[in-house]
Amino acid sequence: MSIKSISLLSGALLFSFSAVLAQEKPGKDAEKISNKAPETQYHQADNNQWAKYDPPKSVTKHSVTINGKNISYTATVGYTILHDENGKALGKVFSIAYTKDGEPDAAKRPVTFAYNGGPGSASLWVHMGALGPRRIRMQDSGEAEEPPYTVVDNEYSWLDKTDLVFIDPIETGYSRPAEGIDKKIFTGYEEDIQSVGDFIRLWTSRNGRWGSQKFLAGESYGTTRSAGLSGYLSDRYGYYLNGIVLISSILNFQTAQFNIGNDLPYPLFLPTYAAIAWYHKKIDPKYKDLRTFLKEVEEFSLGEYSTALMKGDKLTDAEVESLAIKLATYTGLSKQYIINTNLRIVIFRFVKELRRNEGLVVGRLDGRFTGHEYDNAGERFASDPSNNEITGPYAMAINSYVKKELNYENDLPYEVLSGFRVRPWNYNNVQNQYLNVAETLRSAMTKNPSLKVTVLNGYYDLATPYFATQYTFDHMYLPKELRKNITMSFYEAGHMMYIHKPSLVDMKKNVGQFYDSFLSK
Secondary structure (H helix, E strand, O other): OOOOEEEOOOOOOOOOHHHHHHHOEEOOOOEEOOOEOOOOOOOOOOOOOOOOEOOOOEEEEEEEEEOOEEEEEEEEEEEEEEEOOOOOEEEEEEEEEEEEOOOOOHHHOOEEEEEOOOOOEOOHHHHHHHHOOEEEOOOOOOOOOOOOOOEEEOOOOOOOOOEEEEEEOOOOEOOEEOOOOOHHHOOEHHHHHHHHHHHHHHHHHHOOOOOOOEEEEEEEHHHHHHHHHHHHHHHHHOOOOOEEEEEEEOOEHHHHOOOOOOOOHHHHHHHHHHHHHHHOOOOOOOOOOHHHHHHHHHHHHHHHHHHHHHHHHHOOHHHHHHHHHHHHHHHOOOHHHHHHOOOOOOHHHHHHHOOHHHOEEEOOOOOOOEEEOOOOOOOOOOOOHHHHHHHHHHHHHHHHHHHHOOOEEOOOOOEOEOHHHHOOOEOHHHOOOOOEOHHHHHHHHHHOOOOEEEEEEEOOOOOOOHHHHHHHHHOOOOOHHHHOOEEEEEEOOOOOHHHOHHHHHHHHHHHHHHHHHHHOO
């Protein structure tokens, strides 16, 4: 399987809440906690059997060594029931929480709520890849080992810095709408923000953690969710965050939409095209250092290339020729191919074209990976080779881990990436425009000047290109005194940069410094 070459293969089933206990069975060795909600109820009506109760959770004890220190912790696994204000059950959110044992004042220990994106992705990627106390073992390059795969202690877990709560939004993982509830109340930008935000509020209140430093950590569309939550939590509940970790960020969707008339993505994707071409040795070998090479490409993107795209048909034939030569130099594509694209290289054409003559397609999530396909003449890949590399190991990891080690059983399928369950995703809040939650984040940061944000970027990530992220933050127009609250880190890896062992090590260091900036106060 490959960063060398891999072959590519080209109303949900729910039990009623009266049957939840029969379906979700904590293991016999797990310590059970009370399933009764706090004495102060936020709902009054008792028109639903589960109006005042969650199903029992599985509670187990573990330890892990991080930075040479042994950390004892408690894992709490199960459902939290979301209700309307009349106490009617709307949905059940599956979560896995890790809390460090032996804290002198556990109620004040930092807590981080973590999730992935999609929309439609469960939290297994950040959970079993980087943040949690156990992780799936991959080769150092990020390639999968042969199945069956192995789960190991994660010495790079964030648990030494913060308690961790991994959330699977409704219709991902084991999370589902309640019986008779239309999934549409969860499957949209605003709907998702509300349901995840309400879970965060409930967890915080029920666990007595309002006095803790509170953080969000989201990946991909999870960064969109985090920005939205920064506004929803503060405006709706007065729930102010201390920090947000954005992993492979996308806040302004205009930067990634290759629509006719929208020229913004082309210069913002170009540095990532260049990085991937450099990795595959399609660039003049005089460019020995990746970051030095990318600086040159970035300057071209912001200057000559952006200006040329603005000029459109006013470009002369000579200017088109000159630009095509430079773009060929930076992308590894032929001059004529670039002229044929009207100087506008769409992502899905790039991943097919870069190594087409070798019968290979490169990855979108991680451009280091390649795969074979049936149709070498196609305009886009049949599937993403980098996604194919990680799906099997991570799916095995979460399904095995929750049962064997966390003593939790559930007969529902754990939905790893369930786009089919959440579509159509509702963007009615931004009809006829691009979703841009950078403004929501800017507003939250101005209302709460203590809020800090750190952004983690992979150079080979074509799903959320790093230069598009830089552009977005450069156009937030924060007051100068707040710009210092944003930091960025970059890794020679892709969307899930942590599958690459050297990047996982650096990520732990960078994130550790971020948390230490709060803990030292």
